[in-house]
Amino acid sequence: MATPMLTSPLTPRLTRRQLMRSALAGSTAFAVMPRPGAQGLTGPAYEVSAWTGPVSGFALVDTTGKTWRPADLRGRAVLLNFWASWCEPCRAEMPTLQQVADLYGPDKLLVLAINFKEPAARAIQFAKTTGVTMPVLLDVDGRAARQWGVKVFPTTLTIDSRGRPRQRVQGEVDWTSSAADKLITGLIQA
Template identity: 50%
Template sequence: MDISRRRWLAAAAGAPWALPAFAEQGSQHRAWPRQRATPSLQLPALDGTTWSLAAARGKPVLLNWWASWCEPCRAEMPSLQQLAAQHQGQGLQVMAVNFKEGEHAVRKFLGATGLSLPVLYDRDGAAAKSFGVRIFPSTVGIDRQGRARFVVTGEVDWAGADARRWVAALL
């Protein structure tokens, strides 16, 4: 049995060492549960500011949890950046929420890839936990009223038809 399958089985069984995991194949889109409130979010940004979901009200937001060690995260970043540029005029904010990595690792990754999305730091993983993120990458779509509408786990081509439909619902 390969390592990724063992890790997945361990995560499914609830083994804490197996989490977080990363999605290796495909993605899963699901609606945010109606009865579940959208958690508040305020995180430090790479540029030294603090970003909050409350301050973004009135704009649609995609919160993408990622890590530089996560291959599916790395693979989807270019299409996320393209999506952000394409919908900037419509107010879409695409926020790359880094999971538990230091500034050096993040800056090294950005320098190597040319990624220019705004980066937020989830230094202790508390934000991921509050949004139920356990698989990387995971993206939460937030509407203009500040309500979470969907979660996508796994690598996504954000230029694809499904993603365009998900984002259109936020815009």
Template identity: 45%
Template sequence: MILRRRDALITLAAGLVPLPAVAVEPQPMPWPKARALPPLALPALDGPAWDLAAAKGQVVVLNFWASWCEPCRSEMPSLELLAERHQAHKLAVIAVNFKETEATIRRYVAQSALTLPIVRDADGAAARAFGVRVFPSTIVVGRDGRPVFTITGEVDWTGAEARRWITPLL
């Protein structure tokens, strides 16, 4: 970890030893057994409204994101690849946008060439219902319509670790 000289002197004067930065990969947390899955029916950016209840029989990856969130933007390409690779396995990746205008979302889509289905959480009620406080946050729902796990933070959805999380559900 590189500290500016002043920060290093303050740290040493205080008797503290700086720790090197360690990249920690987000880990899936089981959905609490006593907590029911909130209903989710939101307007789609393009096409008809999307309803989680209608997706029963599919594995659903709900990714809560915003265009102002750098980790969200970094994660999107791997989510797109995840969706493409497992479309035949009935895996749906849904990008749940948090409180942005339609114009803002469309600008982002045009700049990034994002092709995932996008639904709008215009007032943030869906994020609150799902307990999302940090972006990106992802909730994975099994074919039976029950939540399996949640992950907070940026994930490489094409990596070996993510495959270990998703493959058993397919």
């Protein structure tokens, strides 16, 4: 049975799930909302807003045992993607995050997938079965998510190549899209 579409004369047709995701995300400085298409709903389902950090004061262990600290991020643009294996939009965007990580390479764009409060074995199994090779960091107690105000999954925090926090991207993103490419290019060229 299809999800009923909720409509208004002034807004595009949105599913109940999209409305809930939007309501959970709260208000932001810049929002990209879905747009109607010939075959129904198409387009992005994410919101972008300014993020001011802080970037300092964290130590997260990845699935290989390496501890990541702010010094490991210096000199390159960074995407800090908060996700969980139970999160359908997180799972949906993960392949495009991996493609972007592969395309740019870690010296130019470091993509870190930060798993939210799941056992290490679950994060490792997810990465293995989905072909994720970018670093998967473990936020086992949710401290990093709290510190950076992450309440919606997925959320990606961006840092430019000069080490400055830039954007908070909430919701599922096709990181291979032209809109995401503009955001990434802005981080790299900073």
